[in-house]
Amino acid sequence: MSRTILHVDMDSYFASVEQQANPNLRGKPVVVTGKPTIKSVVAAASREAKKCGVESAMATWKARRKCPDLILVPGDPDRYEWLTNNFFDILRTYSPKLEPFGVDEAFLDVTARVRDYRSPVNLVKRIKEDVEEEFGNWITCSVGIARNKLLAKLASDMEKPDGVTRIRDDDVSDVLKEMSLTDLCGIGSRTEKRLNRLGINSVPELGDFSEKELKEEFGIDGARLKLMGQGKDPSPVLPASYEEEVKSVGNSLTLPEYKRTSRKALPVLFKLAQKVGYRLRKKELMAGTLKLMVRDGEFNVEGKQLTPGRYVDDGNLIYSFALEIKEELGFPATPTMVGIRASKLRSKGSFSQPLLPDRRKREELLRVMDEVNEEYGKGTLYFAAQTGAEDLLPSVGEFKRPGDLN
């Protein structure tokens, strides 16, 4: 039976949220960045900024050159996440089969509900009305309608912002002719190059290509690629909540030039460890695996992970394990980025053993620190080592006294 799948994509999400919240920003070229410095990059551009050629992932200095009046706004991830959950809740009232795709997109299988609205387009109109009612008229979404996720995603991109695009079954081959290989979600620049080497330069060519040869080149992905070339995608919409889906929590930072030595990078690593720890605690998660990543001067990224046999959510411990990994991994002479990622996550509630007194005190300390920082602003309380004084940093093995072990 034919399915009806929607792909709902918020337009210029972060930027629209800021414009909705602050009327002074409306109608103006706005860009949301991590930090509002000229060295960062564009996380989201308002439609006005896009008109001057500003794109996401563009360096802010470049964006400013394209658009001298550009307003930089620091992002507020917590607020976006909160809004995202509301957004998904709205969509769920139309179908429980909701699959979040990033923070501002979702697939929705409305096959069973289309009849109630006479046509999928009518159903989408209702969704758009709900979104406007909930978020205000500055926040809009674009929706693609098609028989599968691949095509729905393609469709939502065809008319933006505030668009509704339906790809009917009869139109699939005409639409695919107009698309480039990388327009298909799942084909990036690397895969495109490999396809080109096989003589495949367009989507229909991919669909017609020998499956056997595709499998020889891409292994198990070969069959999927051929289907993609034909506009086919059997994958189901997998219901999940945004929260449930978190598989890892990590932070990384490109080092400013004067910190690109092994020694100077350590305080940065310590800060990142604290940040990862804080985020884990806030989500009430513990991590069983930690990964340390470094990028060298040639932009090669190397990583090494460790599963220490215990679960952690304490930044100092995370740092301590990161140091252990570093001893094995070694650091490049000129590290340009460092990062820590925590995975193998378990909810804190699933640990039932009573804590040893040392551990309990430590937990209490962190809880108080987190509370103070939430109440009075980030960075109100921090460990002395976070000031960047290298001699205050914990060393390998610290925080791992016997009493600390599970």
Added chain:
DNA sequence: TCTGGGGTCCTAGGACCC
């Protein structure tokens, strides 16, 4: 004026256990 920062999924090999 090279190239941020947050993620996901997949594969493949090795260790270990039954």
Added chain:
DNA sequence: TCTGGGGTCCTAGGACCC
């Protein structure tokens, strides 16, 4: 003593997405 095969966990690395 030698043998096979399956399952699971861990790690490294690649590719892709927003």
